[in-house]
Amino acid sequence: MPAQITITVAGDERSVAQGTTAAEIFQDERAVLVARVGGELRDLAHVLSDGDVVEGITAADQDGLDVLRHSCAHVLAQAVQQIHPKAKLGIGPPIRDGFYYDFDVEEPFTPEDLKALEKAMQKIINEGQTFHRREISDEAALAELSDEPYKCELIGLKGAGEEDPESYGEGASVEVGGAQLTIYDNLRRDGSVAWGDLCRGPHIPSTKLLGNAFKVMRSAAAYWRGSEKNPQLQRIYGTAWPTKAELKEYLDRLAEAEKRDHRKLGRELDLYSFPDEIGSGLPVFHPKGGVIKREMEDYVRRRHIEEGFEYVGTPHIAKEGLFHTSGHLPYYGEGMFAPLDVDGMDYRLKAMNCPMHNLIYRSKQRSYRELPLRLFEFGHVYRHEKSGVIHGLTRVRGFAQDDSHSYVTKEQAPDEIRHLLDFVLGLLRDFGLDDFYLELSTRDDEGESSTKFIGSDEDWAEATAVLEQVCSETGLELVPDPGGAAYYGPKVSVQARDAIGRTWQMSTIQYDFNQPSPDRFALEYQAADGSRQQPVMIHSAKFGSIERFIGVLVEHYAGAFPVWLSPVQVLGVPVAEEYNDYLWDVLSQMRAKGIRVELDESDDRFPKKIRNASKAKVPFTLIAGEEDRGNNAVSFRYRDGSQENGVPIGAAIAKVLAAIEGKGQVTSAPASD
Known part of the structure; x- marks a missing residue:
């Protein structure tokens, strides 16, 4: 009888034969794609050891979905090297809603190339190829992959003792981590080898599990390791889902998102533009966009005054020295534009x-x-965003912040954060x-704090505890974001x-105990006992x-605004x-009441x-x-095409004013009595 080992599955101890794999444990659970063993993701072919705690991971888990997508990225790479x-x-990591893989090819991929690749991928998937993990030494890997310069570079980074290969390109740790x-x-x-790739894994057992719930989406240029100094590669983006139905839902969402793209609607509705003559990431607002911007500014200015x-x-x-004092140049300098020479001194x-508020x-x-x-x-601020991340109004280089500092x-900090959070949620509503959750960004626990973050452990612990407590009181979902805090x-x-x-x-609401400190701006107030104390500074936008x-x-x-x-x-x-003159007389009466006509x-x-009028998405069309x-x-015509006829002029004006005051949407005629 083979030797027995004890493992734990779903909280229950089991005695199994030595040599048992995770696949055998979950053989009756077809949805399981990969296993978590002792906290680490492993292939289902992984042989279990005595004392292992084992969990089956499906595509319903983000980890399982990421593995599915990473496996699909491998199939894409295999198809590319078959055809090219x-x-x-x-590299080819999973990303939000899909995956990508970068290739060095002689010519950029065309739409016809992408269609051919998708067909080749489906053929590989249908073959039911299995993913087989093979350990290899650095030297042997360099020899085996001698025709793959980028893979060899990643191996070299690992051999040189780089602790975080991912910092050299999104997903690099997928290739060489560990x-x-x-x-x-x-x-x-x-049993013959169809193709192979340097990879940390894990992977799904078989390509068959990908079915037909994948799609090659698009290609784009991307610099190797994200640096303009490196070669420009061709990146192919794809998506993969557990089922064909989920793929269709995703593609439908994309189609809807494309219809809603604020860059497209901004042109169609004549709201704003992005002139090349001004520069990338520096939008200009046209008169109609200016109305929206002014309404927002007037609203938030009034609300801030109401809130004290x-x-x-x-x-x-x-x-420049001001930003050294604040700590921004040492810790955020890459996000600032180069200095300006003013009277022989550097300005930023x-x-x-x-x-400046300090x-x-x-x-x-x-x-x-x-x-x-x-x-x-x-406050209008300027940030030196890389050209590759600039996107319409949602990622710009010059923008206005409704910036406040308390x-x-x-002792007052918890109540002030409650006050700010209530203010923020009310504004968004x-x-x-009206559908939110909260994300708490903290200092990480892996040593990065010595270089990225400043301040004592005690101050960080106190500030984090205050934010966490106030967030918990809201009853909203609170998601941790380790390492995402400001410095x-x-x-x-x-x-x-x-x-x-x-x-x-x-x-955002940020708790700052550093800028008021004696080493920075040395901010003080006289306490009730006459002593000089340091305030806490709370940032909020x-x-x-x-x-x-506005883009959101x-x-x-x-584009159909309230x-x-x-x-x-x-x-x-x-x-x-x-009927122009008659209708203009009615519109003039409305304009005299502050209605935009x-x-x-x-x-x-x-x-x-x-x-x-329908394309312009105007709430009220007056006929x-x-x-x-x-x-x-x-007569009124509404956004949904319904109509209300014969409305007296006074009632028409009252109807529009009521809709404006109610800050709601009016898209159809009222129901009949």
């Missing part, structure tokens, strides 16, 4: 407003009676976002889901960036030219004017013909 034998392999190098061979049914903030203003540039475009606080002696002291401004005693303290960010379920990071928030709202509403935010609230469409006086025929004029009335 001279292609050299980069002390032992491994190669995964794809085996045919007869005082409005301040600071310049766009400052001497500001990337944040807090250093100087306002420090401009006179402060008493505990003044705290909380809340300062707020629309100066409080330590006013703009139609000066932990933060909580509000993650909001939009109308089609996508998540956007919105407002409600919109984050106004530009980014455009996509959330698909009435109070719509650039044009009422569009007049006369049935014929002879336009009259379509074009030469287009009436049906086309109605189509144009007038002979019957309307004769009855001192107008």
Whole structure:
């Protein structure tokens, strides 16, 4: 009888034969793709040891889905080298909603190439090739992969003692992570090797499990290891899902997201543009976009004042030394633009407003009676984002922040954070976002704090505990983000889901015990006992960036803004030219009440004017013909195509004003009695 070992599965101890694999443990659970053994993901072919704690992982788990997608990336790479034998392999990690793989090829991939690759992948999948893990020494790997320069470079990084190969390119640790190098061979049914790749693993047992729930999406250029100094490779993006139905749902979401793309809608609705003459990541707002921006600014300025903030203003540039004092140049310098020479001194475009607010606080002696002291401004800041990450309004180089800083005693900090969080959530709800969770970004526990973060362990622990406690009180889901804190303290960010379920990071609240310290700005207040004490500084941005928030709202509403935010609230469409004057008289009465109106006086025929009004996504289209004029009335056409006829002028004005005041959507006629 073979020797027995004891393992734990789902909390139950089991006695199994020595040599038992994870696949044998989960042979009756077909959904299991990979196993977690002692906290580490392993192939199902992994042989178990005495005392192992084993968990089956399915595609319902993110880890399982990542393994599925990484295996699909290997199938893609195999297909590429089948069709393009001279292609050299980069890296191929799972990413959100899919995977990618980088290749060095002579010519960029065409749409026809991608279709051919998808067919080749399906053939490989249908063959039911198995993923076989093989351990190999560094020297043997270099010899075996001598025709793969990028793989050899990754092996060299590991051999040189690099602790984090992933820092040299997204997903690099998927290839070489760990002390032992491994190669995964794809085996045919007869046991012969179809293809192999340097990889840490794990992988699904068989390509068959990928079925037909995958798709090759697109290709793009990408620099090796993310540096412009390195060769430019061709990156192919793909997606993979547990089932064909889930793939279809994802593709449908993508199609809906494409229709809502704020860059496309911004052009169609004449809201904003991105002129090359100005520069990448520097948008300009057209009059209609300016209306939305002004409404948002007016709203948030009023709300800050109601919440006890005082409005301040600071310049766009400052001497470089200010940002050394704050710590931004040593810890955030790569995000700032190069210095400007002003009178022989180095100045910097500001990337944040807090250093200047600290100087306002420090401009006179402060008493505990003044705290909380809340300062707020629309500060325009500039950040040197890499060109590859700039994206419409949601990732820009110049933007306005509704930036506030609360100066409080330590004892006041929890209540101030509650106050700010209530403020933030109320603001988001006013703009139609009401599905959120919170993310708590903290210092990590793996030694990086010595270089990325500043301050004592005690200060970090205290600040983190305060944020965590206040977040927990909201009842919202709280997701940890280790290592995501700012260098000066932990933060909580509000993650909001939009109308089609996508998540956007919105407002942030940050607890800062560093900038007020004696080593930085030496901020003080006189306590009740006469002693000089250091305040806590709490950063908060409600919109984050106004530009980014507008981009999110455009996509959330698909350009059909609530009435109070719509650039044009009422569009007049006369049935014929002879009704222009009558309709303009009605619109003028509305404009006198503060309603934003336009009259379509074009030469287009009436049906086309109605189509144009629909494309413009105006909440109220006001129509007038002979019957309307004769009855001192107008007719309403709503966004959903429904219509309400013969509304008296006074009632029409009241209807629009009520919709604006209610800050809601009016998209259809009221129900009949």
